[in-house]
Amino acid sequence: xxxxxxxxxxxxxxxxxxxxxxxxxxxxxxxxxxxxxxxxxxxxxxxxxxxxxxxxxxxxxxxxxxxxxxxxxxxxxxxxxxxxxxxxxxxxxxxxxxxxxxxxxxxxxxxxxxxxxxxxxxxxxxxxxxxxxxxxx
Amino acid sequence: xxxxxxxxxxxxxxxxxxxxxxxxxxxxxxxxxxxxxxxxxxxxxxxxxxxxxxxxxxxxxxxxxxxxxxxxxxxxxxxxxxxxxxxxxxxxxxxxxxxxxxxxxxxx
Numbered sequence: 001x002x003x004x005x006x007x008x009x010x011x012x013x014x015x016x017x018x019x020x021x022x023x024x025x026x027x028x029x030x031x032x033x034x035x036x037x038x039x040x041x042x043x044x045x046x047x048x049x050x051x052x053x054x055x056x057x058x059x060x061x062x063x064x065x066x067x068x069x070x071x072x073x074x075x076x077x078x079x080x081x082x083x084x085x086x087x088x089x090x091x092x093x094x095x096x097x098x099x100x101x102x103x104x105x106x107x108x109x110x111x112x113x114x115x116x117x118x119x120x121x122x123x124x125x126x127x128x129x130x131x132x133x134x135x136x137x
Numbered sequence: 138x139x140x141x142x143x144x145x146x147x148x149x150x151x152x153x154x155x156x157x158x159x160x161x162x163x164x165x166x167x168x169x170x171x172x173x174x175x176x177x178x179x180x181x182x183x184x185x186x187x188x189x190x191x192x193x194x195x196x197x198x199x200x201x202x203x204x205x206x207x208x209x210x211x212x213x214x215x216x217x218x219x220x221x222x223x224x225x226x227x228x229x230x231x232x233x234x235x236x237x238x239x240x241x242x243x244x245x
Contacts, residue, residue: 016159038189038220045191049159095229099206102199107228108192114227 002070003030008062011052011080015063019048022065030069036136039115040067040074046108047130050087051080069136076132085128086121087112140168146244149178154186157194165197173201176210181243185216190224198225202234211235215243 007022009015023044027037048063066077092113093106113119118133138161139154151173157165173180182201205212215237217225225231237243 013160020160035220041189042191042224045158045193049191049193095227096232097229099199099202099233102233104196104199105192107195111192111224111227 002068004066004068005029006064006066008064009048011063011082013052015052016045016048019044019065026067033137036074039136040076040134043076043112043115043132043134044078046112047078047087047132050108051078051082051085051128054085072136074132074134074136076130076134078128078130078132080128081126082128084123086123087130088119088121138164140165142172144178145240147178148240148244149176149180150183150240150243151180152183152186156189157187157197158189158191159193162193162197165194166200169197169201169204173204176205176208179211179213179243180205181212181237181240182214183216183240184214184218184221187218187221190221192228195224195228195230198230198234202230213237213243215240 005022005026009018009022023037023041026032032040044065048065051063062080064079068075087109090109092110095107095110116132116134120131122129138156139152141152143150143152153165155161202212213235214225216239217236222231222236225234225236
């Protein structure tokens, strides 16, 4: 059985609040475990925040999110019309650095890559398209 | 998010409940600015009721760690739920913020 959900959020902190509400609905409707919800939630928050923080988007821009769950595998597609940005090319931070050499930032995409199984990016016309595959427990 | 503080044996226990994410991390930053700028004791964050953390939360934790370590006091966490603890471990934060199993273990 395949369960799907498609929704749009604004490219702003209001949009992040909407994402939170959508995830609460999906967790209930799909009977996600606490662990499944945590990991999907984290992946979506980090990728959407990355878009909001690193592009010159305006609030009227939307981020389109498609989720599908089939046989314990979650397929996530995130589409936005912001400037071209490929998060798969972002260098990983050094997580072995001592505290005094640590700087804020850079950990979001690192966490995403830890929790997912596959990520791919393509630019199609004026749209960034991120496709993620994540196996869950 | 709910933040509260108490003291036990010269240890300041800061309890954070709920989510520490891009929507709520500024609340903790504001609380820290008011209450932890000049810590008078060692500080432990009780995360037994912290259900979620993202990189926005890690950013605040890094700043708190630097702030407290600038004083002569120690900073640690305790009672961290497994999935939250995993985020600290993946990020390497457990190398500079000790994680204790209980508030009692945080008292040396």
